[in-house]
Every structure is written in C-alpha cells, then in structure tokens.
Amino acid sequence: MAGVSRSTVSRVINNQPGVKPEVQQRVSKIVAETGYYPNPAARSLVNHQTGIIGLVVPLQVQSLFVDPYFPRLIQGITQACNNHDYTLSLFLFHSDEEESKLYPKILRNQLFDGIIITATQVNDILVPQLLANKVPFISVGRHENSQVSFIDVDNVAGAYTAVIHLIRLGYQRIATIAGPAKNLSAVDRLQGYLNALRDRGYPIDNELIVNGDFTEVSGYEAMQRLLPHKPEAVFVASDAMAVGALRALQNGNIAVPNQIALIGFDDFPPATIAIPPLTTIRQPIKQVGIMAVEVLLDILNDETKQPQRIILPTELVIRDSCGSTIERRRY
Amino acid sequence: MAGVSRSTVSRVINNQPGVKPEVQQRVSKIVAETGYYPNPAARSLVNHQTGIIGLVVPLQVQSLFVDPYFPRLIQGITQACNNHDYTLSLFLFHSDEEESKLYPKILRNQLFDGIIITATQVNDILVPQLLANKVPFISVGRHENSQVSFIDVDNVAGAYTAVIHLIRLGYQRIATIAGPAKNLSAVDRLQGYLNALRDRGYPIDNELIVNGDFTEVSGYEAMQRLLPHKPEAVFVASDAMAVGALRALQNGNIAVPNQIALIGFDDFPPATIAIPPLTTIRQPIKQVGIMAVEVLLDILNDETKQPQRIILPTELVIRDSCGSTIERRRY
DNA sequence: ATGAAAGCGCTAACAT
DNA sequence: ATGTTAGCGCTTTCAT
Numbered sequence: 001m002a003g004v005s006r007s008t009v010s011r012v013i014n015n016q017p018g019v020k021p022e023v024q025q026r027v028s029k030i031v032a033e034t035g036y037y038p039n040p041a042a043r044s045l046v047n048h049q050t051g052i053i054g055l056v057v058p059l060q061v062q063s064l065f066v067d068p069y070f071p072r073l074i075q076g077i078t079q080a081c082n083n084h085d086y087t088l089s090l091f092l093f094h095s096d097e098e099e100s101k102l103y104p105k106i107l108r109n110q111l112f113d114g115i116i117i118t119a120t121q122v123n124d125i126l127v128p129q130l131l132a133n134k135v136p137f138i139s140v141g142r143h144e145n146s147q148v149s150f151i152d153v154d155n156v157a158g159a160y161t162a163v164i165h166l167i168r169l170g171y172q173r174i175a176t177i178a179g180p181a182k183n184l185s186a187v188d189r190l191q192g193y194l195n196a197l198r199d200r201g202y203p204i205d206n207e208l209i210v211n212g213d214f215t216e217v218s219g220y221e222a223m224q225r226l227l228p229h230k231p232e233a234v235f236v237a238s239d240a241m242a243v244g245a246l247r248a249l250q251n252g253n254i255a256v257p258n259q260i261a262l263i264g265f266d267d268f269p270p271a272t273i274a275i276p277p278l279t280t281i282r283q284p285i286k287q288v289g290i291m292a293v294e295v296l297l298d299i300l301n302d303e304t305k306q307p308q309r310i311i312l313p314t315e316l317v318i319r320d321s322c323g324s325t326i327e328r329r330r331y
Numbered sequence: 332m333a334g335v336s337r338s339t340v341s342r343v344i345n346n347q348p349g350v351k352p353e354v355q356q357r358v359s360k361i362v363a364e365t366g367y368y369p370n371p372a373a374r375s376l377v378n379h380q381t382g383i384i385g386l387v388v389p390l391q392v393q394s395l396f397v398d399p400y401f402p403r404l405i406q407g408i409t410q411a412c413n414n415h416d417y418t419l420s421l422f423l424f425h426s427d428e429e430e431s432k433l434y435p436k437i438l439r440n441q442l443f444d445g446i447i448i449t450a451t452q453v454n455d456i457l458v459p460q461l462l463a464n465k466v467p468f469i470s471v472g473r474h475e476n477s478q479v480s481f482i483d484v485d486n487v488a489g490a491y492t493a494v495i496h497l498i499r500l501g502y503q504r505i506a507t508i509a510g511p512a513k514n515l516s517a518v519d520r521l522q523g524y525l526n527a528l529r530d531r532g533y534p535i536d537n538e539l540i541v542n543g544d545f546t547e548v549s550g551y552e553a554m555q556r557l558l559p560h561k562p563e564a565v566f567v568a569s570d571a572m573a574v575g576a577l578r579a580l581q582n583g584n585i586a587v588p589n590q591i592a593l594i595g596f597d598d599f600p601p602a603t604i605a606i607p608p609l610t611t612i613r614q615p616i617k618q619v620g621i622m623a624v625e626v627l628l629d630i631l632n633d634e635t636k637q638p639q640r641i642i643l644p645t646e647l648v649i650r651d652s653c654g655s656t657i658e659r660r661r662y
Numbered sequence: 663a664t665g666a667a668a669g670c671g672c673t674a675a676c677a678t
Numbered sequence: 679a680t681g682t683t684a685g686c687g688c689t690t691t692c693a694t
Binding site: 037039040041042044045050052070071074075078079082087088089090091092093094098101102108110111215216217220243244247248250251269270272273274275 | 368370371372373375376381383401402405406409410413418419420421422423424425429432433439441442546547548551574575578579581582600601603604605606
C-alpha cells in the first residue's frame with residue numbers, strides 16, 4: 001500500500017466516483033509501476049462475475065465444425081470478447097455422456113457470466129433448461145420461444161433470393177441440396193426454396209429435394225442422388241456442399257452451368273476459385289459473432305432488458321455457376 | 332449443513348482421507364440430493380487453481396483457422412478437457428493491438444492453470460516470456476528451446492516420405508508448394524522435401540519451390556506460378572492448398588496425375604472426393620490435441636517434471652493424384 | 663475422525 | 679473524500 005487504504009485503491013481500479021483526482025493519479029501510477037492486477041478469483045467471489053463468456057456447441061453440430069462456418073463465427077466472437085475484456089470459454093460435446101456431464105455444469109452458471117449457444121436444433125432441450133435456470137444466454141440461430149434472445153441471418157430470404165434468381169434465369173426443374181433436417185438454418189433455407197417455388201407457381205417435386213450435412217463430401221453424394229432426376233438447376237444450402245456437388249458433376253462430365261446450374265450459400269473463399277466460380281448467398285457470419293457478444297453483454301448489464309431478436313440480411317453474389325443472364329444470351 | 336461441519340464436507344468433496352465411511356456416505360448423499368456444488372471462484376481463491384486451460388492462437392495463424400486443422404485440433408483438446416473436468420478458454424488475436432493487450436493478461440497467469448500455444452512462429456516472442464514468467468505451457472508444434480514441452484507431428488519425415496514416393500514413381504522435376512515461411516510446420520515440411528531430393532541426389536531448383544499460406548486459394552495461385560516451370564510432380568504442404576492446386580491444373584487443362592502428379596498433406600475429408608482423389612500424408616491432429624492436454628495436466632501435477640518432447644508419426648495414404656505404380660504400368 | 667478458526671484478495675456498506 | 683470492517687465460499691492448519 002502506498003499512501004492510501006485498500007478501499008481507495010479498489011475505487012481507483014474500478015473507476016468509481018468520489019476519489020480526489022490527485023490521489024487517483026498517484027494510485028494509478030503505482031498500480032502501473034508495480035504491475036499490480038486484481039485477482040480475478042477474489043473479484044468474482046464477491047462480484048458474482050467471472051469476466052467469462054461461454055460458447056456452447058452441441059453434439060449434433062460437430063459436422064459443422066469442419067466447414068468454415070464455425071471458425072469465422074469464433075473469430076467474430078473472440079474479437080468482440082477481446083474488445084470488451086472478456087474471456088471466451090468453449091463447451092463442446094462429442095458424445096451423449098459428455099453432454100449429460102456438461103449440461104449441469106453449464107446450468108450451474110458459475111463458470112461464466114452468460115453463454116452463446118449455437119446451431120440450435122429443432123426441439124432443443126438446452127434452451128428450456130437455460131430459461132428455467134435463468135442462465136443469461138443468446139442463441140446464434142433463431143428460436144421460436146419469445147423469451148429467448150437470438151441473432152440470426154435471414155436464411156429464408158437468402159434461399160428465396162437464390163431460387164428466384166434461378167427462376168428468373170429460366171430454369172424449370174430446380175432442385176435443392178438441403179442441410180440436416182434437424183438444423184434450423186437448414187430448415188429455413190429449405191423453406192425459402194419452397195416459398196420461392198410456391199410464389200412463382202412452380203410444382204414441388206420431392207425427388208428434387210435431397211439432404212446433406214453441410215460437408216463437402218455430403219454435397220458430393222447428394223448430387224449423385226439427384227442426378228437421375230434430371231435437375232436443371234440446384235440451390236445448395238452451403239458452399240462446402242456446393243463444391244462437393246460441383247465435383248460430382250465434373251465426375252459425371254456434366255457442364256456447369258450449361259447442363260446444370262448451381263447456387264451455394266455462405267460465400268466462403270474457395271467459392272471464388274471453384275470451376276466455375278460459385279454464385280452464392282453471402283452471409284455475415286463474423287458480424288453475427290460480434291453482435292452475439294455485444295447483445296449478450298447488454299443483457300448482462302441490464303437484467304430487465306427485453307429479449308432481443310435480430311436478423312441480419314444476406315446478399316446474392318453472382319458469379320458463373322448459375323449461368324448468368326449474359327452467358328445465357330449467347331444461346 | 333446436515334450433521335457435520337464444513338471442514339468435513341470439504342474433506343468429503345475433495346476425497347480426502349480420514350473421514351469415517353459412514354459419515355462420508357451420509358454427506359455424499361446430501362450433496363447429491365441438494366445438488367450442491369462448490370463455488371469455483373471461492374475454490375480458486377484459496378487453491379490458486381482455476382480448472383481452466385487456455386488455448387493461445389497467435390495473430391499470424393489466423394489463416395490456418397480457415398482450414399480444417401484448427402477445428403480438428405480443438406476437438407481433440409476439448410474432448411480431453413471434458414474428460415479431465417477442465418474448461419477450455421480461447422485466446423485469439425486479430426491485430427497487434429489485441430496481441431499486446433492479451434499478452435500481459437496471459438503472462439499474469441491468473442485466468443488458467445496452464446496454456447497450450449499453437450503454431451509457434453519462427454522467432455516467437457511469446458515462448459521466452461512464458462518461460463520467464465513461469466507460466467506452465469505446452470507448445471503444439473516443436474520448439475528449439477530444450478526447456479519447452481511440445482507435441483508435434485513428424486513433419487519432416489512426412490514430407491520426406493511423400494517426396495521419396497514421388498521419386499520412386501519416377502518423376503524428375505519435383506516441385507513443392509510450401510506453407511508460410513514463418514510457420515515451423517511449413518519449414519519442416521520444406522526441409523523434408525529438400526532432404527529427400529538431397530538424399531537421392533536430385534538437384535534443388537528454387538524455381539520449383541513456391542509458397543502458399545495453407546489456404547485453398549493460395550494453393551491455386553501458387554500452382555499458377557509453378558506452371559511455367561514445368562514440374563512433373565508437386566508435393567503440396569496442405570490438402571487445402573492441394574485442392575486449390577488441383578483446380579488450377581484443371582483450369583489449365585492439365586491432367587492429374589498424367590501430366591502433373593500431386594501429393595498433399597493432412598488427409599482432410601474432401602481429399603477423398605477430389606478429382607482425382609488425393610494422395611496425402613495423414614497426420615493425427617485430433618490425437619495431438621488430446622495429448623497436448625494430457626501432457627499439460629501432467630506438468631501441472633508435477634512441477635519437477637522434465638520438459639516433454641513428443642513427436643507423432645504420419646502416414647502415407649496413396650490414392651490417385653500421385654499416379655500410383657499401378658496406373659503408370661499402363662503406359 | 664471431526665470441529666473451530668483463520669485467511670485467500672477483493673468489494674461494499676458504513677462510519678468518519 | 680477516505681478509512682474501517684465485514685464477508686463472499688471455500689480449504690487448511692491446528693485443536694480436540
């Protein structure tokens with residue numbers, strides 16, 4: 001201690017009002033010189049705050065972790081955490097045992113101030129428990145329950161735009177390679193596809209709807225299943241799957257976009273060097289990560305805050321795989 | 332409190348000896364019933380243990396985060412953390428400011444018990460500071476300093492095997508698309524390439540050595556730079572880059588493996604559906620993650636422990652892109 | 663084998 | 679504006 005009491009030091013460190021500027025200067029100086037730093041454990045013992053945000057990635061989404069979605073989301077999240085002086089903890093499960101072991105830990109809500117949950121499944125069991133235990137959280141991916149704050153990308157509108165674009169280009173038999181049926185984003189993108197067909201009076205043909213799991217390999221296989229049904233164009237629910245689909249087409253010597261046109265979803269970097277370059281729906285994933293943190297922190301700072309429901313727009317990026325109007329004019 | 336004092340409860344919870352079995356039963360039962368759980372903050376205040384492991388991913392490796400390496404590493408790490416009841420915290424920097432802001436936080440060593448650092452750069456400045464501050468850590472990726480514990484994959488041997496394989500198949504002008512020059516794994520893989528050429532008396536031609544940054548797009552560009560120099564075969568330091576390279580070749584109407592053969596590194600899933608399927612060097616990334624945690628925990632439990640230096644083997648996976656001996660017999 | 667009491671490093675209510 | 683004091687929830691001597 002250099003001149004004053006612990007309380008005063010505490011006040012200075014926490015920027016509390018009611019400290020004489022002169023004293024505040026002196027203390028700050030010594031703090032800087034000695035490299036003093038408050039012990040986080042002691043702090044959280046009295047504050048009930050940890051300075052930690054948790055990120056929960058449930059079992060079923062592990063496949064997602066292989067495509068570029070998660071890394072980009074995590075980049076956004078950590079960037080925002082760094083800005084706000086929070087630390088990010090990761091909770092991933094790889095098996096049901098791990099899930100049942102981790103859930104109580106999470107629900108106890110002592111390891112973090114709040115959590116971000118990702119890729120909510122249809123009929124998710126975590127959300128109601130979180131609500132019941134009053135664990136502050138935000139969902140990346142929309143949620144029906146009006147109590148839950150979420151941030152999502154407009155998957156329905158993105159898919160809708162993609163399919164309308166294909167319709168405008170004149171394709172008739174428009175198929176889709178959807179994501180896993182339990183995944184909400186996948187469901188929404190499928191819905192966008194269905195809405196577009198319906199709005200334009202196109203028939204819905206179940207043979208033209210197949211599922212993948214968002215990975216490149218699954219896109220490859222899905223396209224192989226689709227081929228016998230002679231689609232003219234395919235809306236693929238992720239770029240990774242689209243690249244796989246492209247490979248299946250190439251393998252079967254089917255020209256893209258001349259014989260089959262493709263639109264993906266994500267705009268991940270390899271889309272630009274795919275052959276042909278991939279037309280796709282760009283989604284602001286990193287931005288989602290950043291906002292997830294910021295909204296969560298808002299909630300933490302104001303308990304009375306109403307649930308936030310945020311939906312970010314997507315963007316159609318036209319490259320060659322859809323057979324642009326210009327290309328088609330040549331015929 | 333149900334019958335006994337806090338001390339006794341504490342003893343039961345921490346499995347300390349010297350508690351009458353009968354009492355221990357009774358207490359355990361009540362603990363289970365009430366769902367009591369010790370407050371981690373209070374615990375770490377007295378223990379000086381947080382139950383948290385940090386994972387540090389420095390600035391320059393962000394590109395890596397886009398390829399499948401990191402997700403798989405993180406899966407291994409979190410799995411081991413779950414098994415040992417530790418939580419994982421993530422420390423990523425996206426800019427120099429963030430780095431200089433985060434380093435002191437890390438060096439203070441209050442937010443975790445120990446850390447895993449990844450993708451050490453040549454001339455890394457973090458390691459010496461960690462050593463000086465006695466922060467327990469393990470490096471994923473080898474390190475010269477004999478004080479540091481590390482776990483790595485045998486990059487030199489893996490690359491060596493790949494290039495020897497190409498030599499055996501009879502290729503003469505063998506090129507490489509290396510990783511970033513500052514990345515140790517990239518340096519090692521390049522070294523393996525050079526060693527193989529040297530051991531077999533092949534000339535080393537700098538025109539046949541180009542760099543990428545491990546991403547698919549960079550592999551595409553690197554291959555374009557390589558083409559004017561007419562390589563017969565290319566050892567590519569990552570599968571992501573190899574897929575990019577493949578695309579560049581396809582774009583230039585160059586047949587693989589007949590005109591140019593390719594071997595990658597990683598064995599990531601899309602390698603199997605590449606056209607042609609990619610011959611590659613498989614590395615046990617997830618295993619590296621698991622072992623990193625386990626070795627770190629060993630170190631935490633036994634301060635006197637000597638630095639551990641672990642190198643895991645790789646494996647040559649022969650598919651079609653190298654032009655297998657069988658294929659070549661047809662000519 | 664168990665309990666009493668001190669103390670980990672901080673914040674906050676209260677007193678001055 | 680600053681200091682005094684109690685207490686956050688646990689572990690750990692030290693008694694008994």
